[in-house]
Structure formats: structure tokens, C-alpha cells
Amino acid sequence: MGNFLQAWHALSNLQISCRNYTKPGKTLLVKDVNAECRRDVGTTTLPSSCNIDKSRAHMPTHQYINGTNTRNSEAAICSGNPFPSSNVNVADAGKNLRGQSQFRASTVNSSDARALDGSLGNNGVHTSQGKDSAKVFLNDLDDDDDDILENIDVDQIVEQYQSSCTPQPSISKLPPIAPLIDKANIAGQDATSLPPELCSNCSHGFKIGLCPEAASHLQEMKDTLIIISNELLDDVNDLSPEQINKLRQDRLQLNKQIQQLERYLCNNSLDEERRKSHFSASTATPRPFQCETPQAAAFSTDPMRFDSQVHPHNESGGYDRCNSSSVSFSSVDRLDFSSCPVEREPYISKFVEVNYIEGSKDKKWSSDNFPWTKKLEDGNKKVFGNHSFRLNQREVINATMSGYDVFVLMPTGGGKSLTYQLPALICPGITLVISPLVSLIQDQIMHLLQANVPAAYLSANMEWTEQQEILRELNYEYCKYKLLYVTPEKVAKSDALLRQLENLNARQLLSRIVIDEAHCVSQWGHDFRPDYQALGILKQKFPNTPVLALTATATASVKEDVVQALGLVNCIVFRQSFNRPNLRQVYSVVPKTKKCVDDIDKFIKENHYDESGIIYCLSRMDCEKVAERLQECGHKAAFYHGNMDPAQRAFVQKQWSKDEINVICATVAFGMGINKPDVRFVIHHSLPKSIEGYHQECGRAGRDGQHSSCVLYYSYSDYIRVKHMISQGVIEQSPLTSGYNRINTANSGRVLETNTENLLRMVSYCENDVDCRRLIQLIHFGENFDCATCKKTCDNCLKIKSFSEKDVTEIAKQLVKKHRHQTVRLHGAGKHLAKGEASRVLRHLVTEDLLVEEVKKSDVYGSVSSILKVNELKARELFSGRKTILIRFPSTLKASKQKNPEAISAKGSLTSGMQSPPITGTEQPQSKGDLVCL
Ligand SMILES: Nc1ncnc2c1ncn2[C@@H]1O[C@H](COP(=O)(O)OP(=O)(O)OP(=O)(O)O)[C@@H](O)[C@H]1O
Numbered sequence: 001m002g003n004f005l006q007a008w009h010a011l012s013n014l015q016i017s018c019r020n021y022t023k024p025g026k027t028l029l030v031k032d033v034n035a036e037c038r039r040d041v042g043t044t045t046l047p048s049s050c051n052i053d054k055s056r057a058h059m060p061t062h063q064y065i066n067g068t069n070t071r072n073s074e075a076a077i078c079s080g081n082p083f084p085s086s087n088v089n090v091a092d093a094g095k096n097l098r099g100q101s102q103f104r105a106s107t108v109n110s111s112d113a114r115a116l117d118g119s120l121g122n123n124g125v126h127t128s129q130g131k132d133s134a135k136v137f138l139n140d141l142d143d144d145d146d147d148i149l150e151n152i153d154v155d156q157i158v159e160q161y162q163s164s165c166t167p168q169p170s171i172s173k174l175p176p177i178a179p180l181i182d183k184a185n186i187a188g189q190d191a192t193s194l195p196p197e198l199c200s201n202c203s204h205g206f207k208i209g210l211c212p213e214a215a216s217h218l219q220e221m222k223d224t225l226i227i228i229s230n231e232l233l234d235d236v237n238d239l240s241p242e243q244i245n246k247l248r249q250d251r252l253q254l255n256k257q258i259q260q261l262e263r264y265l266c267n268n269s270l271d272e273e274r275r276k277s278h279f280s281a282s283t284a285t286p287r288p289f290q291c292e293t294p295q296a297a298a299f300s301t302d303p304m305r306f307d308s309q310v311h312p313h314n315e316s317g318g319y320d321r322c323n324s325s326s327v328s329f330s331s332v333d334r335l336d337f338s339s340c341p342v343e344r345e346p347y348i349s350k351f352v353e354v355n356y357i358e359g360s361k362d363k364k365w366s367s368d369n370f371p372w373t374k375k376l377e378d379g380n381k382k383v384f385g386n387h388s389f390r391l392n393q394r395e396v397i398n399a400t401m402s403g404y405d406v407f408v409l410m411p412t413g414g415g416k417s418l419t420y421q422l423p424a425l426i427c428p429g430i431t432l433v434i435s436p437l438v439s440l441i442q443d444q445i446m447h448l449l450q451a452n453v454p455a456a457y458l459s460a461n462m463e464w465t466e467q468q469e470i471l472r473e474l475n476y477e478y479c480k481y482k483l484l485y486v487t488p489e490k491v492a493k494s495d496a497l498l499r500q501l502e503n504l505n506a507r508q509l510l511s512r513i514v515i516d517e518a519h520c521v522s523q524w525g526h527d528f529r530p531d532y533q534a535l536g537i538l539k540q541k542f543p544n545t546p547v548l549a550l551t552a553t554a555t556a557s558v559k560e561d562v563v564q565a566l567g568l569v570n571c572i573v574f575r576q577s578f579n580r581p582n583l584r585q586v587y588s589v590v591p592k593t594k595k596c597v598d599d600i601d602k603f604i605k606e607n608h609y610d611e612s613g614i615i616y617c618l619s620r621m622d623c624e625k626v627a628e629r630l631q632e633c634g635h636k637a638a639f640y641h642g643n644m645d646p647a648q649r650a651f652v653q654k655q656w657s658k659d660e661i662n663v664i665c666a667t668v669a670f671g672m673g674i675n676k677p678d679v680r681f682v683i684h685h686s687l688p689k690s691i692e693g694y695h696q697e698c699g700r701a702g703r704d705g706q707h708s709s710c711v712l713y714y715s716y717s718d719y720i721r722v723k724h725m726i727s728q729g730v731i732e733q734s735p736l737t738s739g740y741n742r743i744n745t746a747n748s749g750r751v752l753e754t755n756t757e758n759l760l761r762m763v764s765y766c767e768n769d770v771d772c773r774r775l776i777q778l779i780h781f782g783e784n785f786d787c788a789t790c791k792k793t794c795d796n797c798l799k800i801k802s803f804s805e806k807d808v809t810e811i812a813k814q815l816v817k818k819h820r821h822q823t824v825r826l827h828g829a830g831k832h833l834a835k836g837e838a839s840r841v842l843r844h845l846v847t848e849d850l851l852v853e854e855v856k857k858s859d860v861y862g863s864v865s866s867i868l869k870v871n872e873l874k875a876r877e878l879f880s881g882r883k884t885i886l887i888r889f890p891s892t893l894k895a896s897k898q899k900n901p902e903a904i905s906a907k908g909s910l911t912s913g914m915q916s917p918p919i920t921g922t923e924q925p926q927s928k929g930d931l932v933c934l
Pocket residue numbers: 386387388389390393410411412413414415416417418552673
């Protein structure tokens with residue numbers, strides 16, 4: 001308890017920019033906390049009207065927004081955000097603090113740090129007292145905010161505190177942090193400037209536009225809109241004309257409200273971010289470790305000479321845009337970086353009709369007749385030391401250098417970096433690279449500097465003077481940098497950067513914009529990072545600058561979502577197969593027993609003794625336990641997770657890389673940027689969170705093309721456990737998202753829903769004991785796969801020695817009819833099949849190209865819908881009797897019954913992007929109902 005109290009006081013004492021803590025038992029309205037604390041308002045409590053009114057909190061969103069009721073209101077509650085917006089409690093506030101990226105150490109005073117020291121007692125690093133401890137803490141915060149924040153289990157502290165003690169009077173010097181919500185004040189605040197759509201009262205008694213939880217209301221309104229639209233689509237035959245009319249009116253009204261509220265919130269949050277960005281930039285403390293921002297002396301290449309060497313001249317048909325002479329040269333003096341924040345136009349994402357161009361199939365991109373070809377080949381050899389290009393590298397480079405927007409799907413280690421680093425050398429001006437992690441950026445810059453390629457990065461963690469220096473350099477006519485790396489947060493928040501980009505663009509020196517790990521843009525992806533969504537502003541501001549979006553993992557829905565969010569209109573797509581035929585991997589799923597670790601020990605000894613491998617575990621404690629047990633069994637094992645300090649982690653990783661440790665027991669925190677070629681096995685001790693994640697993690701095995709194993713230990717109880725951890729937000733995140741997802745309350749409901757769907761698909765994968773494992777993975781990424789090419793490299797193909805083929809042509813016809821005409825009733829068509837088998841039929845139709853998945857982002861709802869459409873050409877073959885559909889069933893296997901009810905629905909989701917119910921179009925969307933009818 002002493003620890004909790006100490007930690008509690010430490011947290012209450014923090015004078016930080018995120019003040020989402022309040023004493024237990026008090027309700028905090030998140031949005032106003034920052035503002036109130038910045039003004040150092042004294043102790044306050046919420047007026048009773050602001051406390052949670054449970055009856056209202058659970059009122060259907062549809063009802064309380066519009067003051068109307070529809071018959072779908074219950075559905076609204078069920079399918080809406082499981083954390084009603086009004087239930088913002090202390091634990092949530094804690095999460096917000098931990099994820100808050102503006103956490104600034106510079107404002108922590110020494111007594112605060114002393115108190116903190118106690119709370120961090122378990123972390124071996126933070127042991128000193130007083131000022132020293134403050135220094136240690138400050139340094140560590142600057143080093144890696146998220147790591148430190150991860151080390152404080154705030155939720156646990158708060159929960160236990162809450163459950164076991166009555167709030168004590170604060171002994172902190174500062175008042176506890178709870179905002180004063182003056183309803184009358186807020187109501188009168190800006191009411192005159194509110195558009196009429198935002199003047200209706202919300203459940204908290206505010207005008208909806210002025211409610212501190214307006215962002216949550218916005219999400220609820222969007223969810224309700226989807227429900228109403230679904231109802232209009234699905235049940236239109238059962239509704240009376242009055243009901244239809246009413247629903248349409250509601251839809252119209254909601255649409256208006258959503259648009260207005262989005263615009264209003266966007267303006268407000270931009271103001272806020274700008275203010276914070278300015279604040280954080282001017283108060284940033286020195287970091288103990290700085291990225292080696294290139295100094296002039298670091299280059300043996302004279303930037304001017306370098307430019308003249310590599311820039312193409314005005315060859316006809318060449319990259320003229322790059323070659324135009326500079327427009328004007330602003331002097332450094334004219335750049336006043338410390339001036340007051342400038343007005344940034346509000347960024348409002350716009351729906352675009354994307355014209356996709358399949359790049360991989362177009363031979364022109366592999367031509368070696370482009371004006372820049374020679375320079376390309378020289379640069380590849382001389383600067384990067386490569387003898388040739390890898391698959392798709394030349395094609396992607398040619399497309400982006402021709403000025404197109406390009407979306408690239410290339411496996412990890414495929415060589416994505418070269419596709420923008422080489423063009424950066426050849427084109428005049430600067431290539432802006434948006435990359436998710438400072439550690440990845442530092443790694444890239446280190447390699448570039450070794451190759452004498454001048455590059456720099458900007459990050460909020462750097463000293464402001466250093467940032468200014470880099471910004472100033474960008475202003476020179478002969479700027480020494482060819483590449484500038486930034487994090488998405490920097491683009492979203494730094495006006496100085498945006499201004500500088502505008503300046504570069506005006507001088508036609510913004511050569512290219514690269515979005516690395518582009519799947520982070522999408523809410524449907526497994527690595528969603530809210531700040532990535534704001535990157536759409538770049539295409540709006542610089543429509544003529546080519547954008548290159550790169551990722552190693554994206555389903556069809558994710559791709560659509562990313563391309564939409566970035567605003568790419570004519571987009572050339574290059575994709576490589578997700579299959580890794582050269583990797584002789586064996587995929588298997590094994591039932592998980594209580595002796596799981598002993599089974600793992602046996603497996604390693606029998607198959608990969610003394611070889612290198614990774615065991616992915618769910619929790620930090622699991623990592624430690626598994627490592628300990630394996631050590632007892634004689635393995636050179638160690639654990640790795642987010643609770644270790646960075647030095648410890650680096651040490652373990654190094655030992656593993658040098659084979660001093662064979663087995664690393666890790667959470668998903670491990671693996672980013674790891675390129676060890678001889679990893680012989682990847683074992684999943686628990687259920688992975690998604691097929692994308694699983695595919696990526698398995699991809700770390702056998703990079704040298706040698707035989708490797710991927711074993712997944714599965715039990716249904718793990719599903720329950722993972723699901724619970726996801727819903728509590730306590731599951732360890734991949735480094736790409738760690739500490740970022742939790743800050744976005746507006747999206748938390750949607751993110752949770754996506755995560756649960758992804759998890760269910762993983763359950764479905766595990767419970768499928770018939771289909772080729774490669775097929776199930778690849779179809780998830782929208783790729784067709786011939787199981788024969790698996791060559792028995794998965795347990796299912798291996799174990800099914802003989803199988804019988806069933807003719808399911810008639811069922812296929814029914815399904816195709818159903819998808820053409822929604823009135824056809826399927827009832828009973830597949831009654832002799834178990835539900836799992838029915839979904840296999842549907843899946844098979846997708847692989848046979850009879851049903852095609854079409855993914856669209858809705859301009860109205862902002863959601864991505866995935867629709868199965870009938871391929872008419874193939875359908876004709878089917879109905880003419882020229883095509884029969886045969887599906888293999890293991891001879892030994894009777895019509896299998898599903899093991900778990902929830903897995904049924906998971907199996908229903910056959911293809912990659914069935915993330916949200918289809919909404920538009922006349923085609924009947926694929927739905928669980930179809931399958932259940934069979
Ligand atoms: N054409 C090439 N020839 C030889 N090696 C290459 C070539 N292109 C890239 N490489 C090397 O391949 C390795 C992986 O490249 P890179 O880091 O760009 O991959 P990536 O696709 O970005 O992977 P990740 O998704 O892990 O970031 C690097 O060591 C790089 O030097």
C-alpha cells in the first residue's frame with residue numbers, strides 16, 4: 001500500500017501537460033483536464049450534473065442525440081462503443097497518461113521526482129533519490145517516454161488504490177487534478193458560433209458541440225449512422241413507408257451533425273495541438289542520447305558537388321519536375337522559427353475515387369530505357385553496394401520517379417528502403433520520409449551516413465535549437481540533406497515543419513514523400529497509429545509531389561483505407577506474394593496442454609537443438625516463466641519484453657544475434673528490424689492477436705531459405721485470455737503502436753472491435769484442421785493460392801494422407817445466385833454440411849475466383865466495406881455445367897462440427913477485409929446469415 005500511496009502522490013504531483021489523473025472516486029472529463037491544469041486551477045470537484053448518469057449513459061446513442069427513437073436503438077447499444085463515453089473513469093485516465101506523447105519531463109520538479117522515485121522502485125534503473133533521481137527520470141523519459149510509462153502499471157495502482165482505500169486528503173503540494181466543469185460557462189462559451197446542428201443537447205447536458213466528450217459522441221453518431229444505414233439496406237422489405245421515411249430523415253440529420261462536429265472538433269484539436277507542439281518544442285530538455293544528426297564534417301561528400309554529380313540534367317522525357325530551377329531563396333533570417341504558431345488550415349480528409357493501376361503486371365516499369373536508368377544502376381552499385389535489383393525494386397523506382405503515387409507491398413527484408421533512397425539520390429531536392437519509430441529512423445540514418453548519403457531526422461525529443469538548425473539547413477539553396485526523416489507525430493503537430501515543407505515545395509525541392517510502414521494508417525490494420533491518419537494533409541498541400549507508401553503487411557481493406565486516408569488518386573500498386581516458397585517452413589498448430597513448456601522443450605531438442613529460435617509469449621510474466629523453465633531444461637534461453645530497460649533489451653538481443661543465447665522468449669515487442677537469417681524456429685506459446693501479426697512473426701524464421709518450423713500452441717482458453725487483455729488494453733503492443741493507440745479515445749471502440757475480429761480470425765485459423773495453412777494465411781491477404789504448391793509444408797497438408805473430394809457444385813450455384821439476387825433463399829441448401837464446411841465452400845469459391853472480394857471505403861460513413869461480388873464470367877461456366885466445384889475432405893474426417901460457437905462466425909469471415917458489414921451497393925453482402933442458412 002505504501003508503494004501505491006507514493007505512486008499516487010507522485011502522479012498527482014506531476015505538473016505535466018497531460019493531467020488525466022484525479023483522486024479515486026471522482027469523475028474526470030478528459031478533454032478539459034489539460035486546459036484546466038495548464039491554468040493551474042485549484043482543487044475542484046465535478047458538479048453533480050457531470051457525474052455519470054447511468055441511465056443516460058446507456059441510453060441508445062441514436063435516441064439521445066436526436067431525441068428520437070428507432071426500433072434499432074437496442075442494437076445501437078450492443079454494437080456501439082463498449083465503453084460508453086460518459087464512463088471516463090480514473091483507470092481510463094491512467095491509460096491516457098501512459099500513452100500521452102506530450103509527456104514532458106522538463107516541468108517535473110525535484111520533489112515530484114522524489115515521489116516518483118518511490119513509485120519506480122521496481123525498476124532497477126531508478127534507485128537514486130532527490131535531484132539525482134529526478135535527473136535519471138528526466139533522462140529516461142526523454143530517452144523513451146513510452147518505455148518509462150509502460151513501467152508504471154498505473155491501472156493496477158489506481159485500481160487497487162480505488163478498491164482498497166477511501167480517498168485521502170492530498171498531501172501533495174499541488175492540488176489534485178480535477179477540472180472544474182462550469183456548465184453554464186461552457187454552455188455560454190461559444191454557443192453563438194456553433195452551427196445549429198451542434199446545438200442539440202447531449203446526454204451530459206451540454207450542447208453537443210461544446211461537450212467535453214464530443215469526440216466520443218462523434219464516434220457514437222457514426223456507429224448509429226451505420227446501424228441506420230444497415231437497417232435501410234437489409235430490412236427495407238419489412239419496414240413501413242413511414243418507418244423508412246423516418247430512418248432516412250434520421251440518417252440525413254446524423255450525416256449533417258457528423259460533418260459539422262468533425263469540422264468543429266478538427267479545428268479545436270488543431271489549435272490545441274499547435275499550442276502544445278509549440279510549447280513542447282520550446283521547453284524540450286536535452287537528451288542524453290542524440291541521434292547523430294549529420295554535421296557538415298560527417299560527410300566526405302560535398303553536398304554541392306554531390307548534387308551536381310547525381311542530378312539528372314534536362315534530358316528529354318526525364319524527370320523534369322525535379323530539374324526545374326529553384327524558385328526563390330529565402331534567407332535564413334527570414335525564417336523565424338521561434339515566432340508564434342502560425343495558422344494551419346484545418347485538415348479535413350476528403351473522399352477520393354481511387355484509380356488503381358496494377359503495376360506488377362505492367363512490363364513498362366521494368367524497362368531499362370528510362371532516362372535515369374544509368375544513374376540508377378550506378379547508384380545501386382557504387383553507393384549501396386548491390387549488384388542488381390531485387391524483385392520489384394526497379395519497377396517501383398521507375399514508377400515513383402515518373403511522378404506517380406505508388407503503393408508497395410513487399411515482404412519484410414524485401415528491400416523497400418532502396419526504392420526511395422536511390423531516387424532520393426538521383427532527384428534534386430529532399431525526400432521526406434515518415435517512419436514510425438525513432439529507433440528505426442536512427443538505424444536508417446546510420447546506414448545512410450555510412451554510405452555517405454546525407455540524411456537527418458527531426459523529432460520532438462531533440463533540442464529545439466538542433467531542430468532549428470536542421471530546419472534552417474532545409475532553407476539553403478544547396479541543402480546538404482537528401483533525405484529528411486520524421487515521425488508521423490511531427491507532421492501532425494509541427495507547424496514549423498509544415499511551413500518548411502511548403503517553402504521547399506515552392507522552390508520545387510520537395511522531391512518525394514515516403515510513408516514507411518503505411519499499414520499504420522489504417523484502423524483496420526493490426527498496427528493502427530492515429531497520427532498516421534493526419535498524413536493525408538501532405539497530399540492536400542502538395543498534390544504534385546509523388547507519394548510512395550510502403551508496407552510489408554496489408555489486407556485489401558487496409559490497402560484501401562491507407563490509400564484513401566493518404567488521398568492518393570492515381571495509385572500504382574506493386575505487390576508481392578505473401579507466400580514464401582523459398583522458405584521451407586513447416587506451419588503447424590498443436591493443442592496446448594498444461595505441459596506446454598515441456599512439449600516445447602521436447603520439440604526443440606528433437607528438431608532444433610542448439611539452433612536459434614524465438615518463442616512468442618503473451619505476457620511479460622509468461623516470457624520469464626518459459627525462459628526459466630527452458631533454462632532448467634538445459635537451453636540457452638533468455639526473456640525479452642517491454643518492461644525491461646532498453647539497455648537490458650539491447651544486451652539480450654545482441655547475445656541472441658551472436659548465438660550466445662539460442663532461445664529468446666519474447667512478447668511482440670521483439671522482432672522489429674531484426675534480420676537474423678538463421679532463425680530455425682518461431683514458436684507461439686499463446687494465440688497471436690491477428691493473422692497479419694502471426695504472418696509477420698513467422699516471417700522471422702528461415703530468412704536464409706533453410707528449413708524452419710513455425711509451431712503454434714493453441715487452446716481456446718487462450719482466446720478468452722487474449723480477448724480479455726485486449727479489452728482491458730493491457731496486452732503488449734508491437735513497438736509500432738506501443739503507447740500510441742491508447743491516447744485516441746475517439747477511436748477506441750472501433751479499434752477494439754477490429755482487434756476482436758482479428759483475434760477471431762486467428763481462432764478460426766487454429767481450429768481449421770483441414771485446409772492448407774498457407775492457403776488460409778494467403779487468402780487473408782487477398783491472394784489466391786494453389787495448395788499443391790504447399791508441398792506438405794503445413795500440418796494439415798501433411799496429415800491428410802488421403803482425402804475424398806465432394807462435389808459441391810449445387811451449393812456453389814445457390815451461393816452465387818444468392819449473391820446475385822438477394823431474394824433467393826438458401827435455407828437448407830447445405831444442411832448435410834457442418835458449419836465449418838459450409839464456410840470452406842464459400843472460401844473455396846473465392847479461391848476459384850467465382851466470388852471476388854471488392855473493398856471500398858465509404859464516402860459517407862468513412863468505414864471500409866468488403867463485398868463479395870460474383871465473377872460473371874466464371875459464374876456462366878458454373879451454370880452452363882462446364883465447371884464443377886470439388887472440395888477435398890479428409891477421408892477420416894466426418895462432417896466436422898465446430899468446436900466453439902464464436903469460431904463459427906470467425907470462419908464465416910473468409911477473406912481478408914471483412915472488417916465491417918458491407919453497406920453500399922446492390923450486391924448482397926457476405927454475412928454470417930448466409931452461412932448459417934446453409
Ligand atoms: N538489390 C539489393 N541487393 C542486395 N541487397 C539488398 C538489395 N536491396 C536491399 N538489400 C538489402 O536487404 C536488406 C533489407 O533491406 P530493407 O531494410 O530495405 O528491407 P525492408 O523491405 O525495408 O525490410 P523491413 O520491412 O524489415 O523494414 C538490407 O540489408 C539491404 O541492404
